[in-house]
Amino acid sequence: MIVVRALLFDTFGTVVDWRGGLISRLEEWGKSRGIDTDWPMLVDGWRMAYPPSMQRVRTGEREWAVLDVLQRESLLSLATALGIKELDDAAADEMVRMWHELPPWPDSVAGLHRLRTRYVIAPLSNGHVALLVRMAKAAGLPWDAIFGADVFRHYKPDAETYLGATALLGCQPHEVMLVASHPSDLDAAAKCGLRTCFVSRPLEYGAGRVVEAIPEAGRFDLMVDGLDELATSLGC
Amino acid sequence: MIVVRALLFDTFGTVVDWRGGLISRLEEWGKSRGIDTDWPMLVDGWRMAYPPSMQRVRTGEREWAVLDVLQRESLLSLATALGIKELDDAAADEMVRMWHELPPWPDSVAGLHRLRTRYVIAPLSNGHVALLVRMAKAAGLPWDAIFGADVFRHYKPDAETYLGATALLGCQPHEVMLVASHPSDLDAAAKCGLRTCFVSRPLEYGAGRVVEAIPEAGRFDLMVDGLDELATSLGC
Numbered sequence: 001m002i003v004v005r006a007l008l009f010d011t012f013g014t015v016v017d018w019r020g021g022l023i024s025r026l027e028e029w030g031k032s033r034g035i036d037t038d039w040p041m042l043v044d045g046w047r048m049a050y051p052p053s054m055q056r057v058r059t060g061e062r063e064w065a066v067l068d069v070l071q072r073e074s075l076l077s078l079a080t081a082l083g084i085k086e087l088d089d090a091a092a093d094e095m096v097r098m099w100h101e102l103p104p105w106p107d108s109v110a111g112l113h114r115l116r117t118r119y120v121i122a123p124l125s126n127g128h129v130a131l132l133v134r135m136a137k138a139a140g141l142p143w144d145a146i147f148g149a150d151v152f153r154h155y156k157p158d159a160e161t162y163l164g165a166t167a168l169l170g171c172q173p174h175e176v177m178l179v180a181s182h183p184s185d186l187d188a189a190a191k192c193g194l195r196t197c198f199v200s201r202p203l204e205y206g207a208g209r210v211v212e213a214i215p216e217a218g219r220f221d222l223m224v225d226g227l228d229e230l231a232t233s234l235g236c
Numbered sequence: 237m238i239v240v241r242a243l244l245f246d247t248f249g250t251v252v253d254w255r256g257g258l259i260s261r262l263e264e265w266g267k268s269r270g271i272d273t274d275w276p277m278l279v280d281g282w283r284m285a286y287p288p289s290m291q292r293v294r295t296g297e298r299e300w301a302v303l304d305v306l307q308r309e310s311l312l313s314l315a316t317a318l319g320i321k322e323l324d325d326a327a328a329d330e331m332v333r334m335w336h337e338l339p340p341w342p343d344s345v346a347g348l349h350r351l352r353t354r355y356v357i358a359p360l361s362n363g364h365v366a367l368l369v370r371m372a373k374a375a376g377l378p379w380d381a382i383f384g385a386d387v388f389r390h391y392k393p394d395a396e397t398y399l400g401a402t403a404l405l406g407c408q409p410h411e412v413m414l415v416a417s418h419p420s421d422l423d424a425a426a427k428c429g430l431r432t433c434f435v436s437r438p439l440e441y442g443a444g445r446v447v448e449a450i451p452e453a454g455r456f457d458l459m460v461d462g463l464d465e466l467a468t469s470l471g472c
Contacts, residue, residue, distance in 0.1 A: 120369055130406030133356055133380050144369050145382040150404060168386060170366030 002221055004195055006169045007115060008124035008147065010180035011132065013204045015123070016102035016139060019043055020203070025098050035086045040206070042082060049074035054126060054155040064153045066128040072096050100134040105201065109140050111227025114236040120144045124165050124178065126155050157188030166194065179230065183215045197222040197230060238457055238470070240431055242405045243351060244360035244383065246416035247368065249440045251359070252338035252375060255279055256439070261334050271322045276442070278318060285310035290362060290391040300389045302364040308332045336370040341437065345376050347463025350472040356380045360401050360414065362391050393424030402430065415466065419451045433458040433466060
């Protein structure tokens with residue numbers, strides 16, 4: 001029996017559908033703006049640029065910057081590379097803010113409501129607090145607290161994020177579980193002593209596209225197919 | 237017309253009734269423990285010890301410590317001074333944790349629910365995140381985010397708290413309003429450029445006891461008698 005007091009959640013991919021959400025928003029928005037491009041390709045490229053942009057902060061190659069700043073820079077480079085010329089400053093801002101209003105997976109909101117009856121629940125995201133607050137209000141995510149990377153001025157998988165959130169919750173690492181659809185995130189949390197739950201999100205990168213292999217059984221404390229199943233597993 | 241995006245709330249006294257809540261919990265708890273003392277006097281003494289205990293952190297006389305640690309030390313000194321001999325470690329821990337589960341004022345929960353429909357709402361308290369999360373769950377306070385002093389490792393009225401929360405919300409100071417029943421807290425926020433709302437809580441220190449004089453009209457942006465009145469003033 002796993003006994004924890006708090007659950008931390010990766011958000012992009014684990015709780016919300018960044019790819020499906022962005023593509024559908026952008027297709028509609030592009031039409032209203034008269035911008036025609038391969039939106040799925042742009043979204044996939046934008047997401048690919050995300051880890052290296054944070055890596056430059058993590059290594060100290062550049063100073064601390066929140067995700068909006070990194071996403072905006074990545075977007076402008078990508079637009080140039082893809083020959084999209086219509087992106088002025090206001091358009092880029094609107095696109096960056098679409099990351100603040102992503103749709104939850106179908107099981108997320110109901111699962112979180114059940115989980116919060118017995119556990120403290122909070123995002124531990126590479127998004128910043130302001131982004132996560134907007135996301136929670138837009139999607140109806142009933143968090144007890146919000147941990148963005150800017151609270152720690154570190155991006156995951158830096159240990160400062162997992163241990164920082166654990167300390168702010170007044171917990172020991174073994175009393176906290178990270179819930180994520182990305183094995184690399186969970187591995188880093190496990191190294192810090194946290195418990196781990198892998199959530200399978202087979203549609204995260206689009207149907208049929210696998211970016212990280214499904215982890216083998218036993219690698220994490222729990223493996224579930226959604227947050228409703230997690231709630232059931234944890235007795236909620 | 238006042239236009240802000242976010243409201244930060246002092247908690248002890250402004251949102252919850254620390255004195256009434258502690259006295260009623262302690263009277264009951266004391267009976268079950270066979271500890272008989274003048275609980276109102278102990279609570280008033282405990283509250284008096286609170287600013288100087290934080291002051292020692294603020295001046296650098298001692299290292300950072302969360303409120304539970306300070307409250308526990310103050311309690312043990314006070315118990316010795318008052319001749320209460322029955323306080324073992326477990327009893328002191330239980331008493332300190334009573335600060336985590338204080339009752340809201342009658343207008344607090346309904347007022348916050350109305351305010352959160354149009355504004356981002358969060359505590360900005362000298363309590364720590366873990367304390368504030370427990371308080372929110374116990375009292376049903378529907379915060380969008382939680383800002384405890386441990387996020388900034390500074391106690392109010394240090395500017396780092398007001399400006400730190402403002403930055404994490406992605407706001408400019410003039411876009412944020414501090415809501416508090418303590419003029420000194422509001423004065424410090426105003427110096428940082430925040431808007432201010434004084435909430436009158438005439439029963440905070442017990443009926444008929446005035447610790448800070450009611451501020452004169454015009455000193456703060458708003459003056460209200462409760463969070464429901466604040467919601468009405470702000471168009472919620």
